[in-house]
Amino acid sequence: MTVEPPVDLNTLPTAPGCYLYHDVDGTVIYVGKAKNLKRRVSSYFQRHDLDPKTEALVSHIASIQFIVTNNEVEALLLENNLIKRHWPKYNISLKDSKTYAYILRTDEEFPRFVVARDRDQPGTYFGPFTSGLERDYLLRALKHAFLIRSCRRLQKRACLRYHMQSCLGPCVGAISREEYAKQVCRAEAVLSGKGDDLIAALKEEMAARSEAEEFEQALVIRDQIQAIERLQEHQRVQRQKNYDEDVINYLVVDGTVYLALFNIYRGTLGQKEEYVFPFHQGFLDEFLVQYYADHPVPKEVLVPHEVDGSIAEFLGEMKGQKVGVTVPQRGDRKNLLDLVKTNIETQFFGDRIKVEELKKALHLPTSPGVIECFDISHLSGTAMVGVMVQFRDGRPDRKNYRKFRIRTVEGIDDFRAIAEVVRRRYSRLQREQKRMPDLIVVDGGKGQLHAAADELASLGLKVPLIALAKREEEVFMPGLSLPMPLDRRSKASLFLQQIRDETHRSAITYNRTLRRKKVVP
CATH class of the missing domain: 3.30.420.340 (UvrC, RNAse H endonuclease domain)
Incomplete structure (x- = not known):
């Protein structure tokens, strides 16, 4: 069975992100993530071998919304957040509190790191993790970076992970207890939030190894540093905040304003809203007043440029407490503003932008329409x-x-x-x-x-x-x-x-x- 898609599939971006399917009532019925949004969404409408559940889903899709992210990991985190927010009908319903588990460092001669539901086993606990995706990603990354064993029992012969250089091989005596404990301590430092201190210490050790011409060991330490730095890469859609904020950005093209607003709930991206209206002086001030007259006012609003000082007072009156209207210049907040603009460009101008970029890159006399x-x-x-x-x-x-x-x-x-x-x-x-x-x-x-x-x-x-x-x-x-x-x-x-x-x-x-x-x- 094939169903006519509710949008032109060629207009979808090829970037990573999340897609939301709505029914005729506007209810979110499915949330998915994709490395390539166009390819993934198109597959629902071009395949003839869909299972019965997916066929039922596709038959109820009335509209499609998408949110572009910077990478696939961000898309994974965002997908989890959106599912928890909307509880779509066709997504898997998890009832086992999986997302609130811990990471346990076992109390063994050669410790392991495992997921623990309850704190009833001997060892050291880290967490709880409110995002199961984030927890599992972190656990895999630590095992890979520090080559920690994952087998439940120490075997008498080397396993496949050891031969693939994914484990230090304590089962066959390939590493001493002291050296293995050092790697475990490094993993614990990352889980305890001491990654910066660990990176500094590893850089010193790497320099010492290089000076001693122990280049193979220096390369191993270099790889560990890079892995820790990747883990520390702050996810812009999963920021730890104890208050709500909105992020607003826009583009003005040919006398028209294309504006997008991201609602951030306790550091988690909740939803995206888009507006299109004619340009006029002071439009952003007017938008803020009209929008927040009918919507909840967050504790902070991020905007791309200064607005009239009375706007913050108006928002404070509406909320009943002080509201910050901030123009970020750098860091995570500026990255959020840029992400909103990226979504505007992708949603409204993706085709036009790539054509103009090609003209510039090839130094063409005219735009290659x-x-x-x-x-x-x-x-x-x-x-x-x-x-x-x-x-x-x-x-x-x-x-x-x-x-x-x-x-x-x-x-x-x-x-x-x-x-x-x-x-x-x-x-x-x-x-x-x-x-x-x-x-x-x-x-x-x-x-x-x-x-x-x-x-x-x-x-x-x-x-x-x-x-x-x-x-x-x-x-x-x-x-x-x-x-x-x-x-x-x-x-x-x-x-x-x-x-x-x-x-x-x-x-x-x-x-x-x-x-x-x-x-x-």
């Missing part, structure tokens, strides 16, 4: 085909995709195949006097680039042209001997990768279709 990308697919030189996909204003324009059976090439010759499809595509546009694209992309390296450039020159066309090589995501342009210095994680590079991947998918699909037709009698 229409991009056409070519790829060749074959199986050991057989069933060779070419495809062209078109992106218009940052989105795939499938009605303008084109497929080509290679006519003039025998055997394996991607360069001549690219030349053929480029020649056929743009000679036809010339004959029909249709608009040329703003940018042409070929999947490949310098060879494919030169083949396409020669064909464009023979047609008398001057259209910006690049080649994108798969292995290192390198971008080549005619006239440059070296690839362009493009950050692989930049919006421009990720956009090019999206275009290339869509072209590659289309080419493989067409190739398989032709081969299937040859096999079927």
Whole structure:
């Protein structure tokens, strides 16, 4: 069964984050997290083998909301928070108080770290942890960083974890009791919140090991330092506060204000609200008054710039106590403001931004509103085909995709195949006097680039042209001997990768279709 999605799936971001499904009454019926929001949400509406429960869920989805996060761990934490807040019908209901367990350092000769429901075992307890996801992530990270054993009983022979260098191997005497205890103490320091002191001590030990030319031990300590620093990376959606706060940011584009507000409850991101209205001077002051006249006033409101001093007095009157209206300049609060703006950009301007970023990165004379990308697919030189996909204003324009059976090439010759499809595509546009694209992309390296450039020159066309090589995501342009210095994680590079991947998918699909037709009698 397939159901028509309530949104254009191509408008969804490819960033990590959480998605919320609502029914016709606006009730949240499911909360999920994703490393790639577009790919994950699309899978619900494009698969034909959904289980009965998921089919029922999909049939009740009336609208979709998403919240972008900075990384997958933040998405995990946010998912947990949102589930606890909304208790969606189709999420798993946990009734065993799992999220309030402890981490126990066992009282053994070679101690372990385990999850404990009750404080009835000998050892040292850390917690309780109100987030089961955070607790489990921390436990795995500590075991991995300090190579703590996880087996319930010490075996008489080395286990797989020891051979994979994930355990110190006390079972086979690979480490003394004193050295193992040192690693356990380091893990306890992290759990006790003494990570900074531990990092300082480890850096001193690493320097001493290096000076003594004990480089292997120094590398182990370096890895431990990096692991502790990752653990200490403060999650912007799970900040420990004993009061509520709201975070407000906005963008003004073409005379319109796009504003988003995050409600933070006791340090936990609860929900996101979005507003669109015409721009006028003093709009933020007016919004604050109107919004908090009908909504609960938090103890603190974070805004991107100063507002009228009377606003804080008004909010204090509404709440019955002093309310802070703060403009953060650095740190976690500034990061929260930036996260709100990121969500605005993704929600309203994701396509426009990546197109403009590509223009800047490639130094193009105009914005590449229409991009056409070519790829060749074959199986050991057989069933060779070419495809062209078109992106218009940052989105795939499938009605303008084109497929080509290679006519003039025998055997394996991607360069001549690219030349053929480029020649056929743009000679036809010339004959029909249709608009040329703003940018042409070929999947490949310098060879494919030169083949396409020669064909464009023979047609008398001057259209910006690049080649994108798969292995290192390198971008080549005619006239440059070296690839362009493009950050692989930049919006421009990720956009090019999206275009290339869509072209590659289309080419493989067409190739398989032709081969299937040859096999079927």
